[in-house]
Amino acid sequence: MILQSIELNNFMCYAGNNRFDFAEGINVIIGDNGYGKSKLYDAFWWVMYNECFDTNIKKFRKTNLLKRLIVSDKAIDEKDEGVITASAILTFHNTEKDSIYILERRYSVRKSNGGLIEDQDSEEIVWHKELSYMNAKEVAEADQIARIKRSIMPDNIKPYMWFQGEQVESIIDFNKSDTLTDAINVLSNITRFDKIIAIADELKESSTKELNKKQRDLSGDKGKSENLELARQHLAERLKAAELQDLQIKDNLATAEEKSETLLNKLADAQKIREIEAKRKGIELNLSEVQQEYDAEQKSLHRRMFTNKWVLKGTEKLFEEYGHMYNAFEHKKLQNAAQIQARLDTENSFVKELQARLPIDVPEPIHVQHMLDNERCLVCDREAPTGSPAWLKMKELIDRSQLKIKTLEEEENNIHDFSSDLKKLYQNGLGLSHNIANVDDDIASTYRRLRKLDKKRKSLSEELGKIEAEKNSMIVDASLNVNQATNLLNEYSAQNELAKRSMNEVNSNANIIAKRKDELSKIEADLSKLVIGEIPTYLQEKVKVLDEFYQVAHSTRKRVFSKLVQILEAEANNHYLEMTKGNMSLRGIIKLKELSNGKNYMPELVDEQGNVLLQLNTGNIILIKLATIMAIISARQGARDTDLYTLITDAPMSVFGEDYTIGFCKTVSKVYRQSIIMSKEFYKNTALRSQLLTNEEIKLGKVYLITPSIQENSRSNRNSLSTNIEKLN
Amino acid sequence: MTKEEILRSYLEDDLLILQGYLKEGEAQKYKWSSPAANNLIEVVKIAIEGELTAESQNVTERKINSFLNK
Numbered sequence: 051m052i053l054q055s056i057e058l059n060n061f062m063c064y065a066g067n068n069r070f071d072f073a074e075g076i077n078v079i080i081g082d083n084g085y086g087k088s089k090l091y092d093a094f095w096w097v098m099y100n101e102c103f104d105t106n107i108k109k110f111r112k113t114n115l116l117k118r119l120i121v122s123d124k125a126i127d128e129k130d131e132g133v134i135t136a137s138a139i140l141t142f143h144n145t146e147k148d149s150i151y152i153l154e155r156r157y158s159v160r161k162s163n164g165g166l167i168e169d170q171d172s173e174e175i176v177w178h179k180e181l182s183y184m185n186a187k188e189v190a191e192a193d194q195i196a197r198i199k200r201s202i203m204p205d206n207i208k209p210y211m212w213f214q215g216e217q218v219e220s221i222i223d224f225n226k227s228d229t230l231t232d233a234i235n236v237l238s239n240i241t242r243f244d245k246i247i248a249i250a251d252e253l254k255e256s257s258t259k260e261l262n263k264k265q266r267d268l269s270g271d272k273g274k275s276e277n278l279e280l281a282r283q284h285l286a287e288r289l290k291a292a293e294l295q296d297l298q299i300k301d302n303l304a305t306a307e308e309k310s311e312t313l314l315n316k317l318a319d320a321q322k323i324r325e326i327e328a329k330r331k332g333i334e335l336n337l338s339e340v341q342q343e344y345d346a347e348q349k350s351l352h353r354r355m356f357t358n359k360w361v362l363k364g365t366e367k368l369f370e371e372y373g374h375m376y377n378a379f380e381h382k383k384l385q386n387a388a389q390i391q392a393r394l395d396t397e398n399s400f401v402k403e404l405q406a407r408l409p410i411d412v413p414e415p416i417h418v419q420h421m422l423d424n425e426r427c428l429v430c431d432r433e434a435p436t437g438s439p440a441w442l443k444m445k446e447l448i449d450r451s452q453l454k455i456k457t458l459e460e461e462e463n464n465i466h467d468f469s470s471d472l473k474k475l476y477q478n479g480l481g482l483s484h485n486i487a488n489v490d491d492d493i494a495s496t497y498r499r500l501r502k503l504d505k506k507r508k509s510l511s512e513e514l515g516k517i518e519a520e521k522n523s524m525i526v527d528a529s530l531n532v533n534q535a536t537n538l539l540n541e542y543s544a545q546n547e548l549a550k551r552s553m554n555e556v557n558s559n560a561n562i563i564a565k566r567k568d569e570l571s572k573i574e575a576d577l578s579k580l581v582i583g584e585i586p587t588y589l590q591e592k593v594k595v596l597d598e599f600y601q602v603a604h605s606t607r608k609r610v611f612s613k614l615v616q617i618l619e620a621e622a623n624n625h626y627l628e629m630t631k632g633n634m635s636l637r638g639i640i641k642l643k644e645l646s647n648g649k650n651y652m653p654e655l656v657d658e659q660g661n662v663l664l665q666l667n668t669g670n671i672i673l674i675k676l677a678t679i680m681a682i683i684s685a686r687q688g689a690r691d692t693d694l695y696t697l698i699t700d701a702p703m704s705v706f707g708e709d710y711t712i713g714f715c716k717t718v719s720k721v722y723r724q725s726i727i728m729s730k731e732f733y734k735n736t737a738l739r740s741q742l743l744t745n746e747e748i749k750l751g752k753v754y755l756i757t758p759s760i761q762e763n764s765r766s767n768r769n770s771l772s773t774n775i776e777k778l779n
Numbered sequence: 780m781t782k783e784e785i786l787r788s789y790l791e792d793d794l795l796i797l798q799g800y801l802k803e804g805e806a807q808k809y810k811w812s813s814p815a816a817n818n819l820i821e822v823v824k825i826a827i828e829g830e831l832t833a834e835s836q837n838v839t840e841r842k843i844n845s846f847l848n849k
Contacts, residue, residue, distance in 0.1 A: 238780050246826045249839055256844075592847040595818045602792045602823065610788050 065124035065772035077751035087728035091700035215701035250603035303552035304647035319528035621681030697725035
């Protein structure tokens with residue numbers, strides 16, 4: 051079945067009439083995020099299944115929940131009154147039968163008096179045209195419509211043919227035991243083998259019961275047989291319980307192994323992130339200590355002005371000068387003292403001389419004053435005018451009475467004496483002179499220490515920056531943050547512990563099962579010994595055949611499943627190699643490893659020697675899953691004509707990036723006869739787009755570029771939004 | 780898989796060779812219409828037939844039982 055076209059009328063962002071024609075090969079719709087790729091994917095899905103994928107809740111929602119969201123806002127806005135209908139029409143060409151199927155879905159809203167009346171649900175119209183007879187008829191029966199849709203896309207293949215990029219993780223979830231069974235069922239209906247196992251199990255049990263009953267009937271000691279039968283039944287129940295427990299333990303073991311395997315891919319990254327984080331914390335702590343020390347040193351600098359006498363820096367000369375001045379002062383002081391003493395000595399000798407001429411106060415000063423006042427010496431009765439030598443001599447007598455012997459101490463007491471202060475200053479200076487000599491060394495040593503701390507601080511800061519960059523890069527590459535890395539390591543350790551414990555339990559339970567089987571065999575042998583007479587041949591044969599049937603049913607299912615897994619693995623490897631061709635960073639072989647419970651499989655990338663290549667990132671895992679999805683389809687092609695279904699996928703390449711885009715397109719064009727892929731990878735990268743359009747290994751269908759009529763950042767609402775469709779080839 | 784292919788996948792089991800029901804390589808040539816060589820092969824065929832015709836498990840079991848009770 052080839053999808054010829056899709057027509058979109060007023061469907062979501064596709065306002066007005068829009069059409070995409072498709073051809074065989076890979077058809078690509080190129081557009082950036084928010085340009086309408088997902089809405090186009092929605093349109094395909096909506097026509098077929100009456101629902102659209104809601105990316106917010108990651109679920110499909112029916113039309114009756116979406117209602118007016120189906121209809122273009124522009125179409126609603128432009129209409130004043132009346133009905134606005136959104137529709138999407140898919141036209142399929144059945145090349146085998148040379149007929150056309152046209153599937154249309156419509157949904158309408160009515161604008162009336164400014165209000166909007168929404169239809170409850172959509173309407174589906176299907177047409178069938180037989181080209182050779184040139185006739186067309188509407189298909190009315192629901193069963194027939196369902197049949198047509200199944201022929202377009204069978205339910206079991208649908209998950210692997212029509213999917214969103216973000217669904218790839220869940221389509222192939224190797225942590226679910228039925229993921230691979232579902233996939234294998236697409237290749238070959240393995241559940242048939244399961245159903246035959248159920249028949250074999252039931253028949254084996256019933257035939258064994260029948261045999262046991264016959265043995266009891268033919269027993270020579272019916273009482274003993276009954277007792278043995280009770281013991282047998284009891285033991286059989288215990289054996290069954292132990293076997294059930296064995297399955298549960300193996301399931302636990304498989305789950306732990308799967309989780310460990312999954313975690314193992316990121317273990318090295320997680321360990322590195324944890325190591326880097328520990329190192330980062332160490333450096334951060336060190337830096338903080340150094341910074342504190344540096345800050346403290348900076349703050350104590352001004353205190354050192356006084357505590358370490360830095361304030362005296364450069365005062366050596368001052369002190370020296372002061373010393374000189376002080377010495378000079380002391381010298382001068384001594385000289386002054388000598389001079390004063392000399393003067394005093396002169397003055398005192400004069401006083402002494404005066405005292406030798408007349409005794410002090412003779413004549414009495416009152417009489418001398420009287421004589422001075424009268425300007426006449428009454429002793430010699432001569433005139434003594436004021437200022438005359440005689441008058442002056444008389445005055446000397448008055449002055450003499452006031453004169454007395456002076457001492458140096460008295461003289462010195464009369465002047466301000468700072469010498470003791472100056473001496474103290476000198477002595478202090480003398481005491482500090484030792485410190486002054488060390489101030490420069492002390493300052494130099496302190497600044498050396500500061501510079502050393504600053505250097506260390508800067509170096510640690512630089513180291514911290516580098517390690518943080520390394521950490522961030524690791525976080526981005528591994529898609530793990532520090533907490534997730536720590537949790538992952540804890541989880542890995544817990545799962546390993548659980549796996550170890552489960553393994554011990556498996557061994558211990560295996561011993562119990564073996565022991566109970568032995569006991570059961572003994573009881574059955576004892577029961578046989580009690581039989582007198584002959585067990586009918588048909589019954590013996592029946593028990594034997596059904597036991598063999600039981601064994602064959604189980605082993606065949608296992609063998610067929612393993613073979614299909616091998617086919618799937620081989621096909622997946624072909625696609626994986628094709629997609630990763632030219633990229634040396636991703637090499638390896640996909641190995642679907644069977645887990646302990648024999649049901650679950652885990653994908654591993656191994657080298658040629660079978661060594662597991664660790665460190666699978668999300669991109670690797672998605673590539674492996676896409677390779678597996680393609681393998682499911684391509685492995686099936688050998689058996690059936692399943693290449694007649696169209697792959698429709700939205701953004702399947704977004705997870706693994708542009709390096710693998712061309713490889714993916716090549717592989718897709720080989721595996722699928724027709725595919726429709728929505729991609730943003732070719733939007734900005736024009737070189738990649740050019741490769742797509744010219745690469746001869748890609749069987750190319752139609753390529754379209756879609757752009758919104760108004761960019762998202764230039765519009766406040768979607769009332770004028772439509773989508774431009776440009777055909778690129 | 781056709782019913783013949785399903786049957787062959789059962790007949791490829793080692794048990795059939797070990798028990799001497801089939802010789803090496805015989806399974807691949809075996810046809811659905813080949814005469815029944817032994818009861819086990821016949822039981823397998825009844826089971827496959829039942830599964831492919833979507834009959835209930837009980838019916839298939841009854842058919843096998845009645846075949847083996849003869």
